[in-house]
């Protein structure tokens with residue numbers, strides 16, 4: 264491993280992408296992710312890559328669609344209102360099976376909302392957002408080190424499965440300065456991209472990238488193929504951190520920045536003689552449903568904590584399927600659930616309330 | 617026996633699905649002939665629009681990418697930036713380019729993207745059954761301007777070539793028509809020049825082609841050609857709007 268350096272989360276995402284071999288970036292400015300563009304604008308010019316500030320997020324995602332069709336590693340980044348605009352292109356890309364990495368550094372909504380951190384894009388990123396039956400691989404880092412590692416991984420996953428991958432972080436992660444340790448060499452997987460539209464050079468019949476299948480049976484067959492791919496991804500790529508759950512009284516479910524707050528709550532609760540566990544989904548899609556089976560009967564139940572009105576909690580309820588109580592605590596508008604408030608709820612639950 | 621006329625290599629064997637008398641087919645052929653003449657089929661990636669020609673990726677034998685409605689210039693930008701040595705073109709209708717995709721075409725031209733756009737203006741939304749397009753002529757009856765296009769209600773038809781010609785990034789812009797043999801020959805020359813401008817790396821190039829839609833205009837193919845000549849060509853004058861003296 265190389266040496267540890269202090270870096271801002273957003274810049275680490277950009278650096279990780281470059282290290283993963285991404286030489287094409289298309290974006291449109293929006294807080295709180297703009298440092299990604301700033302970093303890319305500078306570095307891409309230095310190394311002869313492509314940084315392009317598009318006229319809109321709609322255009323940016325379609326530029327990504329074009330570059331991905333050509334088989335290059337490509338990324339775009341944005342924040343919530345911009346991701347709403349990208350949804351058209353994301354649905355098309357999922358259907359056309361184009362590998363790409365999309366970063367969403369979430370801010371509070373709805374509407375123009377505010378620029379403070381939130382987790383209220385879970386629905387639009389994890390559950391679709393765009394039209395049709397498709398899934399994105401959604402990675403939820405909780406530290407700057409993880410932003411780095413998961414961004415590199417995102418490019419491998421995108422290529423391996425020919426699927427868009429989203430890095431879903433909140434504004435804190437993007438803006439936070441933290442130590443990061445870069446590897447000397449990145450584990451870059453080489454993918455076969457003989458489907459790419461690069462010009463056939465007279466050596467093969469023409470390649471086509473498309474997301475339209477007018478014949479109902481052909482479209483259904485394509486959908487079945489996509490669903491089968493999603494099944495394999497669920498089987499192979501589901502990830503979660505399970506912390507302190509064995510013998511826990513209460514299990515808290517949280518991802519990203521909130522999971523870090525919960526880790527402090529666990530220490531506070533320990534002092535009060537309450538054992539609190541944490542399930543931190545790292546892949547939001549595929550959701551780590553099976554992890555819940557092992558702890559489904561935890562005596563005092565589950566608490567989901569989010570910076571939203573309650574979005575991931577729906578997946579927690581589905582995973583438990585009525586086997587245990589699931590409480591929810593959420594803050595909105597850019598507020599973070601406090602250690603104190605979470606501890607209080609945990610104590611009440613441990614108390615049987 | 618000597619072959620005097622054949623299908624260009626840049627077209628596949630798939631029969632066109634266009635309505636009888638629709639001039640989309642002629643325009644496809646011209647693009648394919650130019651690709652053959654410039655010997656660039658293996659180096660070319662085309663972008664299909666949303667419109668009657670959504671699936672022309674089945675007709676062109678070069679690599680093809682199908683784009684969302686209006687987004688072809690953005691998709692082409694991504695392709696060209698990833699493949700700077702390849703030829704990238706978009707083929708777009710007037711609903712696709714001049715309505716939903718206005719931002720994408722204006723900014724591709726503004727940036728001087730080294731791509732070529734074939735812009736087929738038939739003054740109507742063909743595929744969705746004849747609604748008013750931004751290019752629909754004043755007085756023209758469509759399914760969404762059933763009493764004719766009225767400027768007070770619907771505004772005026774947009775002149776895309778004139779508009780884009782004001783942009784520095786646009787190197788070559790010409791408006792042509794395919795209503796007669798003479799004009800078809802001119803149209804082919806323009807398309808060829810547009811591709812040559814891209815090959816020379818001079819900037820954005822576009823050929824606007826006035827085209828017919830007999831089905832939604834509610835006319836016979838022959839009457840459609842007359843209508844194009846008598847009405848469209850008047851509002852949309854043919855000619856070179858940018859890059860007249862460009863040497864390629």
Ligand SMILES: Cc1ncc(C[n+]2csc(CCOP(=O)(O)OP(=O)(O)O)c2C)c(N)n1
Nearest residue numbers: 666667668685709710711712740741742743
């Ligand atoms: C986002 C979106 N909006 C609307 C449509 C429906 N639609 C399909 S083709 C079309 C109009 C195409 O007209 P034009 O570009 O003029 O092409 P033409 O068929 O006349 O060649 C529309 C509105 C769509 N496919 N996608």
Ligand code: SF4
Nearest residue numbers: 634635638668742829
């Ligand atoms: S609807 Fe009009 S534009 Fe479309 S194929 Fe038929 S004639 Fe051509």
Ligand SMILES: [Mg+2]
Nearest residue numbers: 709710740742
């Ligand atoms: Mg049209």
